[in-house]
Amino acid sequence: MDTRMSDAAPIRLVIFDFDGTLSDSGDWFLSVVDELARKYKFRTVQPDQVDMLRHKSSREVIEFLGISKWKLPLIARHLRRLVGQNAHQIELFPGTPDLLExxxxTGVRIALVTSNAEANARKILGPEHAARIDLFACGSSLFGKAPKFRRVLKKMGMKPHEVLAIGDETRDVDSAREVGMRVGSVLWGYAAEELLIAMQPDVLFRAPQDIIDYVAANR
Incomplete structure (x- = not known):
């Protein structure tokens, strides 16, 4: 675990991203990306391009694939349907159940903000783990997490400095900073470690246990 912040306010709420943070959906997504590319007419991803794309920001990936902005909501809806049909193929990362528990x-509250559908997240989490989450704010647009974050803070009565947002992509860092929240990046998700280090989040997590330790020490 690498941290840049030592004197921040106590954490009262942790907001998790889902895919690539709690849910190990990367390989499944790669298995359907060609289907999406054919339907929505964008560039397919070759096996030798995967690592290169992991070193690009979210916006750079969209640009590389040649996806028009107006297609993003259509692709997101289609992808949510596919996840719903194939949720049984997607597992949580090892350590996620213990992390949530x-x-x-500790008494710190938990929210989930994701572009995935709430029903999909609940299926993959299962009833026991889903019950650990106090608020689901799902179905955000690809680059629309900041408004979801603000709604979560308002509903839960939290100030930005009391919140830690955790994700695995550059857009997660950008959105959390836009709202003024502390931000942590996990190094087991979609984006490459070097890319996330360059984003300079407040804390980098190398394993789920790091999150548990950090929250316990800063609540």
Whole structure:
């Protein structure tokens, strides 16, 4: 775990991203990306391009694939339907169940903000783990997390400095900073470690246990 912030306010709420942070959906997504590319007429991803794309920001990936902005909501809706049909093929990252249990046990509240659908997230989490999450704010647009973050803060009565947002992509860092929240990046998701380090989040997590330890030390 690498941290840049030592004197911040106590954490009262952790907001998690889902895909690539709690849910290990990367390989499944790669298995359907060609289907999406054919339907929505954007560039397919070759196996030898995957690592290169992991070193690009979210916006750079969209540009590389040649996806028009107006197609993004259509692709997102289609992808949510596919996830719903194939949720049984997607598993949580090892350590996710214990992560949610341990954070909930500290009294720190948990929210989920994702572009995925709430029904999909609940299916993949399962009833026991989904019950650890106090608020689901799902179905955000690809670059529309900041408004979701603000609504979560308002509903839960939190100030930005009391919140830690955790994700695995550059857009997660950008959105959290736009709202003024502390931001942590996990190094087991979609974006490459070097790319996330360059984004300079407040804390980098190398394993789920790092999140548990950080929240326990800063609540």
């Amino acid at each position: 341990q954070i909930a046990a």
